Amino acid sequence: MIVFRYLSREVMLTLSAVSAVLLVIIMSGRFVKYLAQAASGALDPGVLFLIMGYRLPGFLQLILPLGLFLGILLAYGRLYLESEMTVLAATGMSQQRLLAYTMAPAAVVALVVAWLSLSLAPLGAQQFSQVLNQQDAMTEFDTLEPGRFxxxxxxxxxxxxxxxxxxxxxxxxxxxxxxxxxxxxxxxxxxxxxxxxxxxxxxxxxxxxxxxxxxxxxxxxxxxxxxxxxxxxxxxxxxPKPEVSEEVTDRDAIPSSKLFSGESTDKAELQWRLSLPLLVFIVTLMAVPLARVNPRQGRFLKLLPAILLYMAYLTVLISARGAMEKGKLHSALGLWWVHGLFLIIGLGLMYWEPLRLKLASRRAAPEVAHG
Structure with a gap:
């Protein structure tokens, strides 16, 4: 239990730090964009922070899985570099047990991501759309500032x-x-x-x-x-009389309970929202073996390939979502095949190294006996 708390604390602390940095970077870019719109008169400066608050759940639902993935790589990479994992392995800590311990904080993150993607993010997107509709209803004199063209x-x-x-x-x-x-x-x-x-x-x-x-x-x-x-x-x-539509047409703003329809676009959106918490568990499965490094190799040796693997996962998932929205991909297959593919990759990463060592030991045994 002490080891479990120690590992969970390391992962959650690193997750929090990485997610905070990613959130600041993303929100800063968005804030600059909205600030430019406010400077041109397209937005009321008074609603800028309100807009950022409504967009926050949508940012977090994508940032937290990546933050967990990088948090595991950096936290466990440091433990391998400082030989702490070697000590734990000597006391009976296998890769399977390490994965089981890591799944506990991953489950917490998955629950938060599920809450964000299924409930809070659509609500925030709906409020964001309403704010934009209200801004469209304003004339240039409603946002005009004295002394400025x-x-x-x-x-x-x-x-x-x-x-x-x-x-x-x-x-x-x-x-x-x-x-x-x-x-x-x-x-x-x-x-x-x-x-x-x-x-x-x-x-x-x-x-x-x-x-x-x-x-x-x-x-x-x-x-x-x-x-x-x-x-x-x-x-x-x-x-000019502004044309205002009270209807929210953004699919991201539709409540999850209303996506159970026969339209392929609705099914694609629903599967996308369900995919985000599922993605948390699969990237955890991939991150645990990818974090295993030799102390002589350095802490960041596998970081770039791991990030590329994560980007490939997310890119294929987004492409499959687009194909499903266009009707090119059947809803029964949907996005699940993407998760299945990277689940197999994660299992391969998890068991490839032990299998390779086992085969190497078997080849070495006859040579020792012959010698």
Missing amino acids: QALRDESRVTYTETMSDDRINLGGVFISQKRLGQDAKDRGITLLLGEKGRQERRPDGSRYLILDNGYRYDGIPGQADYRAIQYQTYGVML
């Missing part, structure tokens, strides 16, 4: 305001540059609107208008001198 998503209009009231209704020092995309050449060009002040108005039918006061409108084509200038006291600009 902001373009629409299609870059057809650039808006600027010097000041803005706290309720985001009244504006001061408004500048709008909008492209005209007419069929005729004379209908194309740029329209510039300058207003001393402006305000947003919402009509009973839900449409929004920007009302500008005391300003100028300029129409023309860049590179030509025939600009038309109009001075106005009041000018109204209709704001």
Whole structure:
């Protein structure tokens, strides 16, 4: 029991450290992407951390199996390097018992991954989709910041305001540059609107208008001198009405209980969610023999081949999922053949070295007897 606690502690500590590093790397990249969208006005800066929180379960369900795999390799590799595994082997610790001890923390990780993939990650993806739908329902004036030029998503209009009231209704020092995309050449060009002040108005039918006061409108084509200038006291600009869909179409956001249908895409998604906790046990089976190193070889000798093997496992699994979604792979075969293939590889790694040593000892025995 002391050995079991010691091994489990080493694996879990290394797992936590590796997973934390991987999580920081992945979330940092995603956060930079969302931060760029917020800077361009596509997202409200106030929802950035909310979005990252909703994406966290989806990140963890993929990070934890890899963290466990690397945790076993690094923890047991250190024990082999410091000859602690040699001492344990001398006291009767076989590879099978070591695997059995390692399956205990692996079972804990598998339960967490199952909870994430079947429940928490779809819920987070659903909330994430709802936040994006709410962002799509906002006009550029809902995310406009005073003193900054902001373009629409299609870059057809650039808006600027010097000041803005706290309720985001009244504006001061408004500048709008909008492209005209007419069929005729004379209908194309740029329209510039300058207003001393402006305000947003919402009509009973839900449409929004920007009302500008005391300003100028300029129409023309860049590179030509025939600009038309109009001075106005009041000018109204209709704001485009966003098209918002309340329906969540992302398959990652569908609850697991609703995936038991006849569609191949639903079955592929369900099998993918079930595959992640199953993957934990198979990568544990592969990691235990791959962690076995000679002290003279170094701790990281098998790390690169092990990572390549893990990447191959995940790549084949994702490819099979895509083939199943397209109907090229029958749901009865599904993703299970991938797990079966790498289960065989794991068993081969587990029993190949003892079998090789046993065969070598048998060949050496007649030579000793003959000598």
